[in-house]
Amino acid sequence: MTSLEELQKRLFRKKDTFQEREQEPTLSPAPMAGPRSWGSNENPEATRILKQQRQRRLMRYALFATIALGGIALVGAGVFFVFLMDQANVTQENIFLRIEGPSQITVGEEVVFDVRFENNNEIPLESVDIIFEYPEGARPVFGEP
Structure with missing residues (x-):
């Protein structure tokens, strides 16, 4: 007779x-003697x-690359501000x-007033306004007081 x-x-x-x-029920698969992975x-x-x-080696390389790129960026920003920003400044001391x-x-x-100016900056001046303040009661020949 069969067990059924x-x-x-x-x-x-x-x-x-x-x-x-007759035997304990198990929910886990029976252990097999074969290989645990293919080939x-x-x-x-x-x-x-x-x-x-x-993974550790890859993370170490990523950390060093990030530090190196950050250092290069800082050096580049320093060079930009030291050399290029000094040349692009317009200072009042260089305008006479x-x-x-x-x-x-x-x-x-x-x-007649003779107005002379000299710009010793490397950048030319644009839209410069000179304002004359006339004394009370004075009338200019051209324009309004």
Whole structure:
């Protein structure tokens, strides 16, 4: 008789308690004696350790590359600010403005002011405005006071 037929007889028998089991049930697969991976005769622990070492080496290279690129970027920024920014500055000390004219005049006298400036910066000046403030009651020949 097969084991299935024996079980069927036991199921329909009166007052059978099924106390004993023929074998313990397991949910895990039965261990096999074959290789644990395809085509590999290596120890899985050694493979795991090798993979960890490769990952550490890759992370170390990534860290060094990041530090090197950051250093190069800092040096480049330093060179830019030291050499290029000094040449691009317009400073007030390099602009000379001279206004020549009489220090005193009489009422009704026409006055001519000679305005001269010199730009010693490397960048030319654009849209420069010179503002004259006339004394109270004065009228310029051209424009409004």
